[in-house]
Amino acid sequence: MSYQFNEQFTAASRQFADAAAQINRLTLENVEKVFGVHFTTLGENANATFAFVNEAIEVRDLEGVKALWPKGAQIARENVERLVSAGQEVIGRTVKTHEAIAELAKSQLESATADVRAQAETVAKAAAAKSTAKR
Template structure:
């Protein structure tokens, strides 16, 4: 009896460890992708901003500053658009990752429920056989 219990426990533990490893792999891949997206956006916007500041340092008079105003507004708008776009992409990726993790968890619960149901049915059949043989012995 203990051997059967130990085997079931080992199998459940192994399944849990495999599932945890799979979920961790998915979460790590998502974290890498999100970090890459944010780093690329930061690099692109920093390059544009430093180019603007380089141009701003070369302005020597009021007319030079007047031409910088529309460029500065454009830069700010592009920075905001890129931040929003990156944020939306990060949320989309994270949502897909969470859905994948949820699906894995759902499948594990369903598999555990089927296994438990099968074990209960087996135990019920064995109990009914024992009860039937005990009734026949009387």
């Protein structure tokens, strides 16, 4: 009896470890992609801002400042748009990752339930067989 329990416990532990490894892999892939999106956005925003700053440094008169003002507003708007777009992409990727993890957990739960049912049916049949054998 303890051998069966040990086997069941070992199988359940192995299944749990496999599921945990898959969840960790999915999570790490998501984190890698999220950091990539953020670094790309940061780089694009920094390049645009530094280009604007370099242009602003060259301005020597009031007319140049007046011409520079709309460009600065445009750069700021584009930077915000890139940030919002990156945020939406990150949220989308994270939702997909969470869906994959939920599906994995659901399949693990269904598998464990099926294993428990099979074991319960086996025990019930054995008990029924012993009961009819005693009569």
